[in-house]
Every structure is written in C-alpha cells, then in structure tokens.
Amino acid sequence: MFQLHPLTADDLPALVDLWYDAFSIPINLRLFPDTAGVRAWLAAYHRASLERPDQHYLKITADSASSPPLVAMVKWDFNTTAPGHRFPVWHADSDRPFCDDFFGSMDEARRTIMGPRPHYYLDTLLTHPDYQRQGAASRLIRWGCDRADHDGRPIWVDASPEGAALYQRFGFRDVSVPGITPEGAISMLRDPVVMHS
Template sequence: MSLTLQPVTESDIPSLSELWYKSFSIPINLLMFPNTPGIRAWWNEANGHDLLHNPHRKYLKVVDPVPVPGAVVAYAKWDLDPQHSGARFPEWHAESHRETCDLVFTVLDEEKRTFFGERRFYYLDMLVVDPAYRGRGAAAMLIQWGCELADQEGVPVYLDAHIDAAPMYRRFGFNDREDKVVTSEGAVSMIREPETK
C-alpha cells in the first residue's frame, strides 16, 4: 500500500507537533520554541485554531498505512490568502524566546507584504516530513497539491525554505528571489509563478 494524501483532522493535531519537533529540531528552532509541554500545547492550540476556524489555511497530511495505519508521516500548512488570513501565529508562549521569534517572523512577513503588495498569492507556510520518509514522495504530494491549485487560480506561490531544502523546491518550479539574500538563519525566499496548461 502506498502513501496517501488526506485532510488533517482535529485528532491529528498532537501528531503535527510531534512531527515538527522530530523534523525541525535545529538550534534556532529550539531557541524560539523549546520542546516543553507548554510550547507543545501552544503549537496544538495554534494549529487547532487555524484548522477549525480559518478558512484560508488548509492543512494536509500524508499517511502511511504500513506499519501503523493512519500514522502521519508528513504535513503541510497552506495559506491561500495570506493578505487576509490574519496573524500567522498567536501571541508567543512565555517559554518562547520572544525577541528571536519577533525578529525572524516579522522580517519574513514584511518581506512577503512588500514583495506582493496587493497581488494575490499562496503561501506554503509549513512543510514537515518525518526524516525516515524523506525521499519517498511525501513532500512532493504536499507541494503538488498547492501548486496545482495555484495554477488553476493563476496565482504565484511563495515560501521561505531552509537553504538545504531549496533544491527540492526548485524541481517544482520555484526560484530564489533575486532581490533577497539568504538570511542569517539559513532561510531562502522562493517564488513559483503559475504555469498555464
């Protein structure tokens, strides 16, 4: 049986937080979001609120029916209207390193707003893959979902990738922003213009 793409459900939310820490435990992330019960509860609440109450934000998961049926091995958070979907995150948790969170995410959000102005775009907010499933097509399924929808709507797609993941996104037609250098945190902003069939 192969990997399958499905909508995230409310019961999946704790699995998303678990997968985030399994996949993204690099120093800058753990500085901003220490792996504590309080921060995990914050992640669960933030994702759960978006899933249930924000129609612009779409959560998708990839599941592997073997060996654990329904186990989430990858997920993506797509924002289909970033200019009108509200704040990307709720107020930072008390255990977060607020200054670093503000510095990193304020800069990234301002870059998007400045670059697009009033032009509509999609934002691939989050793409997380279990390290054991990298290279098995899970990321491709999640990226392709949003790219195909963006092509149908005729809108570009934007993302901020870790520099190590940039080559994967280039295979889907993303290009580095020529006017933006890699940040000190190793993030590179990329854009994909819609493709016409």
C-alpha cells in the same frame, strides 16, 4: 503506499510530534523550544488555524503498521491579501524578541516582493525523517501547485537552506531580499504555470 487525506483536529498531537521530529534544528528550537508549554501552544495555534476555511491542512499516511501516525503534513494559506504570519502571543518559553524579529523579517521580505499581489503561501511542510526523499513532501507541494496554477496564483514559501532544492524542482526561485530575509531562511517564489485548455 502513501495516502493523502485532510488533516483534522484529532491529528494535532501527531502533528506536534512530527514538528519536533522534522524540525529539531537549532534555529527552530530557539523559536519553538521543545517544552510542554510550547507543545501545547503549537497545538492550540494549529487548532485555531484548522477552523479557518482559507487554511488547508493535508496529511500523508502510510499503510505499514510500523509507520508513524503522520508521514508528512502541509499547511497551505490561501488568504494572503495582507501577507504576514498570524501567530498568537508567543509562549513564555520561546525567545520572544527573536521570534518577532525572525518572522517579522520574513514577512517584510514577502511584502517587499509581493506587495498587494494575491498569492498562496506554503506555510508549513513537515516530513518524518524516516520518510524523507520518498515522495511524500512532493505530493503535498504538487497539490498546492496544481491549485495555484488552476487559480492563476503565484506561491511564496520561506524555505530552509536544506529544503530549497526541493522547491526549486517545482519551479520556485530564490527572491531573498538582502538585508531583510533573515539568516536561516530563503525567500522563494513560484509563478503560476498557464493552463492550456
């Protein structure tokens, strides 16, 4: 039923649509209001990221003609020697001080726990509401976990409270830093599983 493929620039309009289908919660809409300007900003941000070889975008599609163009997508960041989000200047429609504080706090928590330790970062994971709990997101998480285990790298994710249970099933644990990890996020870490030959 589900197909796994690399995500391409042609998928960006569908990615932005999926972003708002999956992330229409108050905190996300404060960070990224659903306006034409922010939608264009998101598309431009992901277009630039797609061109970087250390950013890995994957998509899940479904065979059904009634399925949305993207059932799920993930962005994996494998360049984390200096952990931190690399967003362009926030769009004017966003709450810029709130964005700086929220993402800055997440990055500070990651630096506090990881320091210079190399790791992979699960940057974005989106699943269409009609396809949640059907295995699409798990397939995208498993892809990164397999790569991390092969490479001996831990994985960091800034999870929503709703998503934390899914990550726990893959071995992630809550390492939130009191007073630093922002409200609405959970800092989570997964150590690599040693591969035996």
